[in-house]
Amino acid sequence: MQIGEIARRSGITVRMLRFYEAEGLLQPHRTGSGYRDYSEADLEEAKRIKQLADAGLTVEAMHDLLPCIISPKPTFHPCDRLRARLEGEVAKLDRRLADMERSRSQIVGYLADLPVDTPVPMSQD
Numbered sequence: 001m002q003i004g005e006i007a008r009r010s011g012i013t014v015r016m017l018r019f020y021e022a023e024g025l026l027q028p029h030r031t032g033s034g035y036r037d038y039s040e041a042d043l044e045e046a047k048r049i050k051q052l053a054d055a056g057l058t059v060e061a062m063h064d065l066l067p068c069i070i071s072p073k074p075t076f077h078p079c080d081r082l083r084a085r086l087e088g089e090v091a092k093l094d095r096r097l098a099d100m101e102r103s104r105s106q107i108v109g110y111l112a113d114l115p116v117d118t119p120v121p122m123s124q125d
Helices: 003-010 014-022 040-054 059-068 082-113
Strands: 069-071
Touching: 003 014, 003 040, 014 040, 040 059, 059 069, 059 082
Parallel strands: none
Antiparallel strands: none
16 A cells, blocks of 8 residues: 555555655565555554554654554563563653643742732733
């Protein structure tokens, strides 16, 4: 199938499919004239990539995790570094959440310091 069809069926943009190919995550067959020719197996791999991307995982993490996926869920085979990689991703998310909570608390403090009766002028963008 051509790139437009796999984009439609996988929910990944054509641009991102090309990016994933450049990063080595997808390797579609090329026709004699150089066109990408995606197989059903490529479509399933693209769907797995989308699931991992939707989870916020990086291309680097996808390189580690894709070989470990054994079903569309995805279900992972406990291959090397899988647990460490996923635990590392959770730790990164925990740090980001903590940073966001600090930012939120700071902004809430700014709001609390504003006088209640004084209207705040809005910028005219």
